Amino acid sequence: MMTLNVMSDEPLICPVTPGAALCRLSEVTGALERQSVLPEWPESLRAARLALENALESGETERVTSALHAAQEKLTVCYDAVCALPAAAPLCAAVGFPSPGNSFKERHVEAVDVATIQVTYTRFGKQVLANFSFRDAQGATAYWLHEVRFIDGERCEWARLEDAVTESYSPVFTRVRMGGGTRYFIIESRNPHKSAFTQEFTLEVPSL
Numbered sequence: 001m002m003t004l005n006v007m008s009d010e011p012l013i014c015p016v017t018p019g020a021a022l023c024r025l026s027e028v029t030g031a032l033e034r035q036s037v038l039p040e041w042p043e044s045l046r047a048a049r050l051a052l053e054n055a056l057e058s059g060e061t062e063r064v065t066s067a068l069h070a071a072q073e074k075l076t077v078c079y080d081a082v083c084a085l086p087a088a089a090p091l092c093a094a095v096g097f098p099s100p101g102n103s104f105k106e107r108h109v110e111a112v113d114v115a116t117i118q119v120t121y122t123r124f125g126k127q128v129l130a131n132f133s134f135r136d137a138q139g140a141t142a143y144w145l146h147e148v149r150f151i152d153g154e155r156c157e158w159a160r161l162e163d164a165v166t167e168s169y170s171p172v173f174t175r176v177r178m179g180g181g182t183r184y185f186i187i188e189s190r191n192p193h194k195s196a197f198t199q200e201f202t203l204e205v206p207s208l
Contacts, residue, residue: 180207
């Protein structure tokens, strides 16, 4: 029988895919070095990242699974170490971890950090397709992409319309059809109990 380790259900602490784990290991490593805290941890996290990279290169499923579990455990223990430090809340925010006590169990949800949004474009026939990726928002179990439009181009409240474009249960929106030009968006993060919204952000979508 498999023994299950008790770990967080928060993807920022316990990422659920190898790619997400590689990303979080890198993000946390860099953040800890910038904050000059827990000096022993960056090298430990790099070792976990290298083990996962090597497992992926091997193409062996069991090896990848084992390395992913090890990375999850490493990040979970690292989170506990950050939470044990003085001024844990601002340190958690700097590292990208949830603040102590702010877990999904408390039905808390944060807005997506706009600084982490990456947008790429592909061309499909006569259409431009946008692909959004961003870091998980703590406590979120789903995301909505909202587009903000303005009647006759009037940037004022009375002319403002907001449409929910697409939903995702992962921090990505893929193959979103768009016309070229300046477009305005908001991302909603939510769980069954609460929602949070980013500030409005602007994209310059390439034309065909």
